[in-house]
Amino acid sequence: MQHEVRRVILLIAGIAILTSAALHGVVNVPHLHEDLMEFGVRPTLLGAVMLVLYFSVVAMFAFGGMVVGSAMGVFRDDRSGQAALWIIAVGYAVFGFAGFMLVSGTPHMLGYAAMGFLVAIGAALSRSRTEADRRNVT
Numbered sequence: 636m637q638h639e640v641r642r643v644i645l646l647i648a649g650i651a652i653l654t655s656a657a658l659h660g661v662v663n664v665p666h667l668h669e670d671l672m673e674f675g676v677r678p679t680l681l682g683a684v685m686l687v688l689y690f691s692v693v694a695m696f697a698f699g700g701m702v703v704g705s706a707m708g709v710f711r712d713d714r715s716g717q718a719a720l721w722i723i724a725v726g727y728a729v730f731g732f733a734g735f736m737l738v739s740g741t742p743h744m745l746g747y748a749a750m751g752f753l754v755a756i757g758a759a760l761s762r763s764r765t766e767a768d769r770r771n772v773t
Contacts, residue, residue: 659692660692727747
């Protein structure tokens with residue numbers, strides 16, 4: 636049962652991360668590109684900013700793929716990605732809260748924190764199962 640719960644939580648988190656990556660790449664980045672062009676930003680600076688923004692989209696897709704991959708590995712009892720899950724969880728949670736507190740008080744930023752917390756829950760469920768397995772073996 637815990638396997639199923641963990642898998643569902645990680646799938647929801649991974650799909651949320653992938654969806655936000657797609658929206659960021661299709662909506663936010665082109666909108667920012669238009670705004671920067673309207674402001675008359677130098678072409679070299681515009682190119683550099685766009686490169687970084689699109690890299691963030693690629694990174695978000697990679698993070699989402701890693702979370703979905705971990706969800707798929709649950710039934711194979713594959714825990715090899717645990718450290719990566721915790722890094723993704725902390726990164727998203729800190730980014731979301733910092734963005735909310737320091738930059739913009741909009742709930743949008745809390746969505747990133749929520750994704751991080753979902754990944755953390757999925758990672759924690761695996762850890763608790765590992766500890767339970769060790770107690771049963773000894």
